[in-house]
Amino acid sequence: MFIGFDYGTANCSVAMMEQGEPRLLTLENDGIYIPSTLAAPTRESVAEYLFKFRDIKPLDSVGEQVLRRAIALNREECIDLEASDLAFGHSALDLYLQDPSETYYVKSPKSFLGASGLRDVQVSFFEDLVCAMMDNIKRNAETDAQACITDTVIGRPVNFHGRDSEAANQQAENILLKAAKRAGFKNIEFQFEPVAAGLEYEATLTENKTVLVVDIGGGTTDCSLIEMGPRWRGQSNRAQSLLAHSGQRVGGNDLDIALAFKQLMTPFGLGSKTTANIAMPHIQFWNPIAINSVDAQADFYSRSNLATLNQLKKEAQEPEKLARLLEVFHETLGYSIVRHAEEAKIALSEHPQYSVVMNLLSEQLEVDIHFEDMINAIESPKQKMAELVKEAVMQGRVQPDAIFMTGGSARSPILRSAVQETLPNIPVVSGNYFGSVTAGLARWAEVCFK
Template sequence: MFIGFDYGTSNCAVAIMDQGKPTLLPLEGHSTYIPSTLCAPTRESVSEHLFRHLNIAPSDVVGEQILRRSIAYNREEGIELVPEDIVFGQAALDLYLKDPRDVYYVKSPKSFLGASGLHEVQISFFEDLVCAMMANIKHTAEQQLQHTITDTVIGRPINFHGRGGDLANQQAEAILIKAAKRAGFRHIEFQFEPVAAGLEYEAALAQDQTVLVVDIGGGTTDCSLIKMGPSYRGKTDRADSLLAHSGQRVGGNDLDIYLALKKLMDHFGMSSQMVSGIKMPISQFWNPIAINNVEAQKDFYAKQNLAALNRLRQDAQEPEKLLRLIEVYNETLGYSLVRRAEEAKIALSKDDNYLVRIALLNEILEVDISRAQMVDAIESPKSKMIELVKEAVSQGGVQPDAIFMTGGSAQSPVLCQAIEQQLPNIPIVRGNDFGSVTAGLTRWAEICFK
């Protein structure tokens, strides 16, 4: 049996073909989407959980070394791991927000898969994370279907990590393949996410069109200029219909991060100065909220950085603000700050103002943000997204007949307006913002595995 598998940066979804149409399966309660999150007692618990409770062995020598060290660490800490200790999706976020200090929390591991400079140990650890999430989703789907799932088409962005090129993409695909095989899939194919979304749109077309698919997800923005319609539907070779691709690791997460940076981090000391008049180092305010950057997170939460933060507080003109930043360090609040910014972004798509409330140990910090301020804060990532739209059209050498927008961040009226301004007088068609890619992957799986 086959499924289409959208292993997304923000959410994951899977679907089967049912009576000729893709049908998404519930993955968390009644929801057909599960947030791409994992929460565990310790970082080391993931590897042990796979081996001890799911009977999933490491894929190589490095993984075996990690497993041995993980088991030894958990025994030293007195952690007796039970299956329920590893949680996923909204349950993982709820557990993290309840007490960030006492758990290990990961959001959007897909963002890191193509990162340059990863060591073998880091690559193996990300493989474990992805495998655990995929195994949970596969098991949930199989329970509902009462059938073993053996084959899958997994969606992938045009570029996993910025413009890291083939090496970054090969690294990310290798991690996904190993993780998927360990989770129990036998036959694995990939399809570009914007192409998959286009396949779902194509199913409803009565005549051929040239369509610009713009997929703005949590981690990446991907654009594909595609000829589609009845003449192309169902073909196994679509090379001639794919006119251009562009993609970069800039998505909804970046909008949240920039909004947090521009509107929240001043309250933690970013724009303040030292007694000497020297400005605060920007990295100390960027790193905690750069949740899609391995090195930034590592640098901020390193043990030696606490001493640096205390020195900044001692030398600060407004030391009370630096105390808040030290609390971010001690309480691991980076994800929480970005979450508050995400809530503001969503609210400001409809409302003119939004009051952010940040619960700290000794105060409730309130920050009022206007829609205009939000638009100004996200200008940098928004501009990168529009450049990708321009690049795809330029490469294809032809104006599209329609623009098909999909992805969670495609709901943003700010982004829609920016694309309309870039490509005026071209109709914008909206799909299922969260489900189009999954549906298209499932249609492609039917072609691959029939």
């Protein structure tokens, strides 16, 4: 049996073909989408969990090294791992929020794939993370489908990180490929996510069109200019229909982080000064919430930075604010702050004002955010997304007949307006914001494996 697999930055979903149409399968409770999150007692627990409870072994010597070290460290910490200690999706977030300081929590590991400077052991660790999530999803999907799943088409962005970084793209795709093999998939293909979304839109067309697909996901924005319609439907060779692609690692997560930085970090000391009237370094307020950067997270939560934060508190004009930043360090609150920003972003799409309430150990912080504040905060990532739209059209050297917007962040009226302003007088259409990519991947899997 084959499926389309959208291993997304914000959410994951899979779909099978049933009576000629894609059907998304249940992955968590009764939901067809599962957040791309994992929680465990320690970072090292992931490798041990795969080996001990899923009988999933490393594929190479580096993976074996990571596994041996993981087991040894867990023994040193007297952690006797149980199968139920690893949680995924909403359950992972619930576990993290219960005790952030005692839980290893990762959101959107896809954001880290293709990052420059990763050592072999880090690449192997991310492979374990992705494998554990894919294994969980595959088992749940098989329960719903009541069949063994062997083949899959996995969606991938045009560029995982920087533009035209083939080395980064190859590294990321290799991690996905190895993880999928270890999770039990036998035959694996890849397809660009915007192309997959376009295939789903194409199924609704009764005439041929040139369509610009704009997929604004959690981690990346990808654009594909595609000729589509009855002429192309079901063809295995679509090379001539794919006119242009553009993509960059800028997505919904970047909007959340930008909003968190501009609006939620002031109570933690952003904009404050030392007794010598020197501004507090911005990097100390960016790094804890830059949850899609390996380097930023490592720098902020390092032991050496703890000494720096304590020194900044001593020198601060408002030491109570730096005390809160120290709590962010000790309680690992960066993910929680970004989650508050995400909730504000969603609410501000429908309301002019939203109050964020953050519960710390000793106090409750309330920050009011207005719609105009959000517009200002996300201006930079919004402009990057608009440039990708321009780039795809310039590459293709043809104006599209329609713009098909998909991806969770494409719901934002601010981003839809930005795309419309970039290409005025071209109709903007939408389908299932969350499911178009998954459905299109299932359609392409049918072409590949049937």
